[in-house]
Amino acid sequence: FGDGVADLLDDDGTPWETTILKSGEYPIENPPDVAKLNFQKSPISDPFENLDSVLNLEIGSNNWVVSPSRSESGVAMLANDPHLELQRPSFFHWIKFVGGPAEFFGASVPGLPVVISGLNRKVSWGITNAYLDVMDAAYVKDSDWKKLAEPYHPRVLVRVGSIWLDLKLINKTFYRLKDRIVYLPANAPKDYSVLMKWSGFDLTAEDIEPTFDLFLSESASDLHSRLRKVRLPAWNFVMADVNGKIAYQSTGKIPRREKQRPFGVQKMSYSEFSKTNYLNDEERPSVFNPSRGFVSTANNRHWPATSALHGGRGYYHPFRAFRIQELLLEKQKHNEESFRKIQCDVKMNDLFFIADGLFSHDENWRKELEILKKADFKASLGCTNCYLFRYALEKILTEWNQTEGGLYRLAKSGLSDEQKSRISDLYSEALKVGKGRTWGEMHRSSFPHLSQREDMMVKSIATQGDQFTVNPGTGDLLENGILDHNISAAHRLVIEMTNPPRVRGLLVGENTEIQKSNLSDSNSNWQKWVRCELDEIPVFEN
Known part of the structure; x- marks a missing residue:
């Protein structure tokens, strides 16, 4: 730890570092390496131990747009695939609305009167989680803040037979x-408490109301302007219109951070902690019709380390963002098929960058690595040794308490003999579980039913993708060695902004499910999803 912790944990300077905004699209300064100078190790091992289930939930998404100069049809195009927990029924549902001045289509969720990913006749939009740092926590001395607080004991109504009892919680003070x-x-620490603030607590009705009018937008410029007034934290929107314009806009009340956040929970006075200065609407990450002809987001950072503004350390590793941009630049002009291939790309991007440094010293791993390279690191259903590498990498990350960036730097500087020996031992361990077994046999999703009823659970199916593939296979390593694929694209959309727009999409599963589904049915949405097929959706009549 100490000053070198930033070298182990940050993605700065790694070959996969990718930001949403590019040179010329953000303010620049040349600060010292504040990430190193401001490190303060937390005085206790795990301050948020009892909040683990909330703080460790990692859910992401992809979206991108290209201008007419980068599409074969000569019109702007948009793609979006939000990543959520895989479940039955489907988290999203398609809605088509026609009434008054409005006619729009897209993905929504029950009880939410908005289309978060969709289009009207003139403009389309897609969303990802921005992962901007809009929440702060600090250790504040009890004597500093408790004198300003009102203690209270919540009351809970409990029914006993036909009688309701009004009980007061007296064993805990809020x-x-x-x-x-x-x-x-x-x-x-002793005599301190953890206090938290979130920019969402500062919202007014005016900050939220513009969200419900987005579908009335007449163009990308109009939608871009409307989104600037949405201060609900924090989302990335890309948009494309029938006039060939594309744009990107973040939403939310975003705290102004002119220095990178230090590591660890800091001790602060209540007066210092209670102050927050937000970016104004024009300062939030944004770009309109960039000359590069595309914009893409994948929960990656907005500004690079050289920017005058910083978004915190909550971003997802930029492996997906790197690969999406790589594939967008690989072709001069795109179409629906190339967009679909990007959405469904299963290259194991973390292994592509770090496998040589970690495994090439061992003869057994070196032979396996040659096989993986010939398959271009693709986590396809038939991959014969993808599981061996994923098993070993998960063990290394856990045992060495590292991130992928840290492993990359450790391998580059040279592994110790002890580390090399452990990696060699992991080969035989991985073989015991995964020898002769394909990725499809070991990487499975069961799409648990929302009711959690045992009689509604179904047999798992083989799925593609891995932890950091564009088509994500995020999952947990179970005790039996199976990788439980539990987070992925909850729907996919590809939109060509012709007149009227052409829409292709797929929900993962069905909107309703009152009987057990057969996930293995080749005609089901689940198998179409595995095969990366999209349905033509006739949204608008000429």
């Missing part, structure tokens, strides 16, 4: 603070 700051029941 606190209300006037500055929209929350006390967290997290571990803290």
Whole structure:
């Protein structure tokens, strides 16, 4: 730890580092390496131990747009695939609305009166989670903040037979603070508590209302302007219109951070912690009709380390973002097929960058690596040794308490004899579980039913993709060695902004499910999803 922690944990300077905004699209400064100078190790091992289920949930998405100069049809194009937990029924549903001045189509969720990913006759839009740092936590001395807080004990109604009892929780004290700051029941040093603030607590109706009018937009410029007024944190929107314009806009009340956030939870006074200065609407990450002819986001950082503004350390590793951009630049002009291939790309991008440095010293791993290279690191259903590498890499990351960036730098600087020996031992361990077994046999998704009823659970199916592939195969390594694929694209959309626009898409599963489905049915949406097929959706009549 110490000053060198940034070298182990940050993606700065790695070959896969990719930002949403490019040179000329953000303010520049040349600061010292604040990431190193401001490191402060947390005085306790795990301050958020009892919040683990919330803070460790990793869900991402992809979206991108290209201008007419980069499409075979000569019109702007958009793609979007939000990544959520795989479940039945489908998280999203398609809606088509026609009424008054409005006619729009897209993906929505029950109870939410918006289309988060879709289009009207003139403009289309797609969304990803921005992962901007819009929340702060700090250790604040109890004597500094408790004098400003109102202690209270919540009351809970409990039904006993036909009688309702009004019970007061007396075994735990809660606190209300006037500055929209929350006390967290997290571990803290003696005489300190963890306080939290979130920019969403500062929202007014005016910050949210523009969200419900996005579908009335007349152009990318109009939608871009409307999104600037949406301060609900924090999302990435890309958009394309029938006039060939493309754009990108982030939403949310975004704290102004002119220095990179330090590592660890910091000790602060209440007065210092309660102050927040937000970026104005024009300063939030944004670009309109860039000369490069495309914009893509994949939960990666907005600004590089040299920017005058910083978005925090909550971003997802930019492997997907790197690969999407690589594939967008690989072809001068794109079509529906090339967009679909990008959405469904299963190259194991982390292994592509770090496998040589980690495994090439061992003869057994070296032979396996040659096979993987010939397959272009693709986590396809028939891959014969993808599982061996994923098994070993998960063990290394866990045992060495590392990130992919840290492993890359460790391997580049030279592994110790002990580290090399452990990697060699992992070969025989991986073989015991995965020898002779394909990726499809070991990488499975069961699409659990929302009801959690045992009689609604179904047999798992083989799925493609891996942790950092564009088509994600994010999953947990179970005790039996199976990789439980539980997060992926919850729907896919590809839109060509012809007049009227042409729409292709697929929901993962069905909107309703009152009987057990057969996920193995070759005609089902689940198998279409595995095969990366899209349905033509006749949205608009001429």
